[in-house]
Amino acid sequence: MSGAAAVSPVVAGQDQTASDAAAEESAADAPAGDAPSADEAAPPAPSQEADGASERVSEIAAAIDLLDEKRDFFKSGARAGKPKQKAIEEIVGFDINDDEIDAALALRETGI
Known part of the structure; x- marks a missing residue:
């Protein structure tokens, strides 16, 4: 039972990498009109x-x-x-x- 509750460091690291990648993708997918361009x-x-x-x-x-x-x-x-x-x-x-x-x-x- 205690083995099921513990998360291995490798799995936690993979989850963190996956959430970082998701955050980068969502930032890249943001509409260009939301942020001012360098000219503006x-x-x-x-x-x-x-x-x-x-x-x-x-x-x-x-x-x-x-x-x-x-x-x-x-x-x-x-x-x-x-x-x-x-x-x-x-x-x-x-x-x-x-x-x-x-x-x-x-x-x-x-x-x-």
Whole structure:
């Protein structure tokens, strides 16, 4: 009776190998659509991000040209002489921040 309950190491090893093989087969049989491909998982290239940022800054710089100097620019404080964020956002149609405004002003100064 005790001989029937004991499992020999060879049989246990064969069972483990069989279950490992089954796991590998089921992973290989998984539909390809479940896991992202290498193209989908890769973040955008730095040049794509830079081009997108440059386009935004260019749009902001162009919008600055359309602002009313008397009502759309700060008169005092840390941002005196710089355009107001909300006025630019109304023109470009997207949210912007002070860093983008500063970059747009720098772009305008370079004349690019």
